[in-house]
Amino acid sequence: MTTLGETTAAGHRSGFACFIGRPNVGKSTLMNALVGTKVAITSSRPQTTRRAIRGIVHRPDAQLVVVDTPGLHKPRTLLGERLDSLVRSTLTEVDVIGFCVPADQAVGPGDRFIARELANVKKTPVVAIVTKTDLVPPRRVAEQLTAVAELGEAAGVGFADIVPCSGQGGFQVDLVGDLLIRRLPEGPALYPEGDLTDEPEQVLVGELIREAALEGVRDELPHSIAVVVDEMAPREGRDDLIDVYAHLFVERPSQKAIVIGTKGARLREVGTQARTHIEALLGTKVYLDLRIKVAKDWQRDPKQLRRLGFD
Numbered sequence: 001m002t003t004l005g006e007t008t009a010a011g012h013r014s015g016f017a018c019f020i021g022r023p024n025v026g027k028s029t030l031m032n033a034l035v036g037t038k039v040a041i042t043s044s045r046p047q048t049t050r051r052a053i054r055g056i057v058h059r060p061d062a063q064l065v066v067v068d069t070p071g072l073h074k075p076r077t078l079l080g081e082r083l084d085s086l087v088r089s090t091l092t093e094v095d096v097i098g099f100c101v102p103a104d105q106a107v108g109p110g111d112r113f114i115a116r117e118l119a120n121v122k123k124t125p126v127v128a129i130v131t132k133t134d135l136v137p138p139r140r141v142a143e144q145l146t147a148v149a150e151l152g153e154a155a156g157v158g159f160a161d162i163v164p165c166s167g168q169g170g171f172q173v174d175l176v177g178d179l180l181i182r183r184l185p186e187g188p189a190l191y192p193e194g195d196l197t198d199e200p201e202q203v204l205v206g207e208l209i210r211e212a213a214l215e216g217v218r219d220e221l222p223h224s225i226a227v228v229v230d231e232m233a234p235r236e237g238r239d240d241l242i243d244v245y246a247h248l249f250v251e252r253p254s255q256k257a258i259v260i261g262t263k264g265a266r267l268r269e270v271g272t273q274a275r276t277h278i279e280a281l282l283g284t285k286v287y288l289d290l291r292i293k294v295a296k297d298w299q300r301d302p303k304q305l306r307r308l309g310f311d
């Protein structure tokens with residue numbers, strides 16, 4: 001479904017990265033600084049992975065896709081006995097990991113816990129990033145770089161690089177990008193250039209809604225249901241909520257009544273079920289605005305078919 005970019009020039013690199021670190025160490029800020037725009041999420045599903053995509057760094061020589069590590073933003077999970085399996089599998093599936101440790105706090109048990117976990121992920125290179133350097137004097141940054149190097153040695157993680165940066169201040173953000181990209185395999189762009197919203201994901205979301213609507217309906221109705229996702233975007237000022245606006249089309253008013261159900265009960269159920277699945281797909285909370293419309297005999301109308309995505 002995704003059109004691959006044409007950039008297959010020799011030496012072009014592409015792949016996936018994730019950031020890991022204690023809560024509040026500046027992972028999201030750094031990700032957004034790297035991507036260059038405030039993309040809370042653009043979520044697509046490359047190959048079979050179920051990771052939500054946080055953003056894509058497009059460069060002439062490389063494409064770096066930053067994926068989310070679900071759960072790690074939540075202190076309870078992070079400081080718990082173990083990382084959940086989803087996070088573990090993310091760590092093994094990406095090409096490079098950025099391990100964030102803030103410059104303004106001493107290396108502590110939380111960092112050591114993560115470092116030990118990273119030591120188990122043998123195949124994936126880890127770039128250690130000392131974040132928030134703008135908050136401390138240079139001497140302190142230097143001390144923290146040493147402390148992080150020692151942390152790596154003690155835990156048995158061989159850091160590929162250790163780099164100081166400030167996502168907020170824009171200090172060495174490009175260098176962080178360079179160091180991550182250096183660890184990616186050679187390959188063509190995975191997403192079209194400039195593409196941060198992605199239609200394929202919208203198609204998948206539409207499918208989830210259709211699936212929920214089909215549950216329990218019989219006869220010819222399933223073929224009469226089509227879903228179009230009109231818009232999907234992060235809620236302004238929030239990076240943990242995505243608004244999804246969708247229309248569910250049926251062919252006749254009688255079908256509309258069936259889908260809506262008594263006092264709207266069925267449509268509400270469809271919405272709830274679809275939302276749960278979309279949230280699992282995107283790895284974030286979702287507000288779903290689902291409306292139903294009659295598109296008379298759309299299956300026989302070429303114009304309607306095109307509009308509903310059946311080219």
Ligand SMILES: Nc1nc2c(ncn2[C@@H]2O[C@H](COP(=O)(O)OP(=O)(O)OP(=O)(O)O)[C@@H](O)[C@H]2O)c(=O)[nH]1
Nearest residue numbers: 022023024025026027028029073132166167168169
């Ligand atoms: N001074 C300064 N503050 C920063 C920097 N990066 C992040 N912050 C601040 O630190 C706080 C946490 O930043 P986030 O980017 O949300 O950190 P996070 O690691 O993604 O946090 P969780 O999602 O909770 O794990 C916010 O108040 C940011 O504004 C930085 O480079 N310098």
